[in-house]
Amino acid sequence: MISRGILVFDHRDQEWRVWIGQQAYWMGQGDSFELRIRNKYFRTHLQKDLDWFITLDYDVSFILHIDEIYKIKIEKHDYIPVDSPF
Numbered sequence: 001m002i003s004r005g006i007l008v009f010d011h012r013d014q015e016w017r018v019w020i021g022q023q024a025y026w027m028g029q030g031d032s033f034e035l036r037i038r039n040k041y042f043r044t045h046l047q048k049d050l051d052w053f054i055t056l057d058y059d060v061s062f063i064l065h066i067d068e069i070y071k072i073k074i075e076k077h078d079y080i081p082v083d084s085p086f
Helices: none
Strands: 002-010 015-020 023-027 032-037 040-048 052-056 060-063 070-075
């Protein structure tokens, strides 16, 4: 089931988190999701070089700004809740 949420940078852990409702999920390098740009969703993967970035359609790359909040969709069952014991 696809769930809508937001992608937010966790400054304490220096990693990205997905928030769906009141639950945070781990987001790591290589994880895929759909990013909303002007009411359209694009399939992409989270990547890191010197900065965190994504690539749309294997063609256009852009850096994710750590102070921005991004609207996304994910397959929630593919992600682990942050408070999970394992």
